[in-house]
Amino acid sequence: MKTISTAKSHGGIQGVYAHHSTACACEMTFAVFLPPRSGAKPLPVLWYLSGLTCTHQNVMDKGEYRRLAAELGMIIVCPDTSPRGQTVPDEPDNWQFGCGAGFYLDATQAPFSANYRMYTYLTEELPALIASEFPVDMDRQGIFGHSMGGHGALTLALKNAGRFRSCSAFAPIVHPSTAHWSTDAFTKYLGEDQAAWRIYDAVSLIEDGKRFPEFLVDQGSADSFLDNGLQPWLLETACKDAGIPLTLNMREGYDHSYHFISTFMDDHLNWHAQRLAV
């Protein structure tokens, strides 16, 4: 792991780091906020997964998470959203596929299967690196994210319920198998057989029996992607049918941007802190 930058922020350290990823076969960058520490006790860790077009940096610049994370004593890890680099196949003009749009899955289709393995990266490789390099208590992990990253948070939590104690999302893509902005990417990453898509789709995972203790979702009412891509009511129905408690807050007048995320960041951090016994 190499350090790209560090800066003191809200009493802690906001760092940006890079390493060669075996899972993604390229260099990967990520951000870690380390809150101020009063002792040697390891700290809980909260994973934030970002949305389409983002890198680790968008939430670092605009998420407004450091003040309260410093106060609560939580480490915040912000990975990138896809593999990147000259050797990584991409469609530069397509913001819904390729670089910036990894969808937190392991691609099975050539040529994307060589690099687009964000699921393995986030469930195996990066946690091992974080555990070795930072003072984290890996028994106290939570996960949240925005939009495509909300999809990532929900699906990683459902598939790894033993790893995460808490999961929340801002305006998540809850059913990417049917949303118009993800079906093209799923076809290219996973092939045309939609049965193979279900293990990377929160609503399908719940329908197929995966469970998680509870979810928190915030959704802006003025989000331009609400009706044609996000459709949180699909998650609401799936959770209700499965008996999974879901707190779904519709936020009047908020859009899909970091203005929405930063407004409700404190609520989500406090939600995770309670469940991570901070």
Place this chain on the structure above:
Amino acid sequence: MKTISTAKSHGGIQGVYAHHSTACACEMTFAVFLPPRSGAKPLPVLWYLSGLTCTHQNVMDKGEYRRLAAELGMIIVCPDTSPRGQTVPDEPDNWQFGCGAGFYLDATQAPFSANYRMYTYLTEELPALIASEFPVDMDRQGIFGHSMGGHGALTLALKNAGRFRSCSAFAPIVHPSTAHWSTDAFTKYLGEDQAAWRIYDAVSLIEDGKRFPEFLVDQGSADSFLDNGLQPWLLETACKDAGIPLTLNMREGYDHSYHFISTFMDDHLNWHAQRLAV
């Protein structure tokens, strides 16, 4: 005035607007945060001036001012740092002069004097527009800023003590007449006669008899510009000699970035709120 964008944020509205500036002879962009309002009462207004290379957007993205400004009920206005556009003379490779480096003065030297009139823009034209377009109480104005914008805040306050009730700065350039990173710009904007520079230099203004009730300054100890450009001890000496109360907080380990600014943003907002009788 035309609206570039608006988004609900922390219960208020973060807007970006543009208008044709007569003072600067070009289109100018600025940001305004309007907190949630419970009645028709006009609100105090706090002006934030940004540093070299910035536009209105840097602090909007990274300043983390909206949560507390919403709570306190303060309007935050964030102007650009210079005129811009194809007709504005510039040195694109020089980050310390031209576009992004207006130094909040009225240039007297051709060809810069046609556009680089940020002092008139900020003391006459933009306040009039803000007063006409937003529910502001112009009897309750404060000003703050960062680096070159801290210079702007200090000099505007000293020259317009009747307009502003409060003034603070993050890592301000307190004596641009002597700092290596501003003498070239001052020469080009104002000419070689350094006597003409003194009305745009906080330390010189105080030496020449200008007064303000009190200042708050925060400065990071790990700021790479501390010794060769910022030198807050020059302001400390000038304030001491003039009997101006100065709270100068040296912040251990903080650099010159928005990580430093956002960390101490709440302190500054509360300082202004107290003095603006919020």
